[in-house]
Amino acid sequence: MQVHLRIQRYNPEVDAKPYFAEYDVEVEPTDRVLDALNLVKWYHDGTLTYRRSCAHGVCGSDAMRINGRNRLACKLLIRDVGTNITIEPLIGFRIIRDLVVDMEPFFEAYKSVLPFLINDDPAPVGERLQSPEDRQRFDDTTKCILCACCTSSCPITWTNDEFVGPAAIVNAHRFIYDSRDQAAAERLAILNQKSGVWRCRTVFNCTEACPRGIQVTRAIEEVKRSLLTGDVS
């Protein structure tokens, strides 16, 4: 089947502002949007620029706005988006070129919540054991692949550069409720600041956009309630 692609292009060295380029490509309904992009790049216009790496929904490189919603191009089938497909870069980040945006502020926010295990006890000989129930507590937020679909779908991040964004909170959540971790209080203090969880207005765009199906707003609300009650169980 033939699909019509409208792709936002922008090369800061040549173009004054972003514009749309249109391409028609032949694809199968079971192909992914990424396959259509590859066809354009390989056979129509080699200058089209986008990120992709694993192409199987694991690395989180090819997050983009497809028909107005944040999706991974490698997880979205052509038959689910129709024959007219508009592809734009993520909102809220500086465009480097075409669909490639500057993710540096996103990773800065991620790093600010201490997204690593902190435990000052002497390391045991084997693994740090944990009951299946304790592991289950934060299972949902372990699934994050840092694609930025959630953060870039959040209307608050579009106008507030300080807000750490949903992805950073999800990754803080992953350690706050980990029974092996000892720095929950530290992370909660970071998220209790002006730039933290209180900027969230429960819009639920993040939950809708997450390609991993993480209940992002739920995680943010759990952090908010832990800040109110002091209970991190």
Place this chain on the structure above:
Amino acid sequence: MVSNYRGYRPPQGMVSWALHRLAGLGVLVFLLLHIVDIFAVGYGPEAFNELLFIYRHPVFRVGELILVAGLYYHALNGVRIILVDFWSQGWKYERQMFQAVIALFLLTFIPTALLMLRPLF
């Protein structure tokens, strides 16, 4: 900035949030107007009564209707937001609660609108 909001095809949650914010700002604007007309009391009851003709004007009455719509929606959706914030299962029923907000809004707003517009006809 505005183009950002136009650039994202709004899911249901974003619609509820945008309406909530618009309604909130609308009520705030009316409040400022209300402070101005209450200020007229300072010039005595006659001055205040004289100003009341504004409120009887059909255009203003329709404006008041929009205000009531904003108040009803903001109040009902506010309860939904409180439940999402404080009820641990709130996130699961966010969509259903929005549908309930719309249903309750129509149930309360339509009779109010009929009552308010009756003097115009």
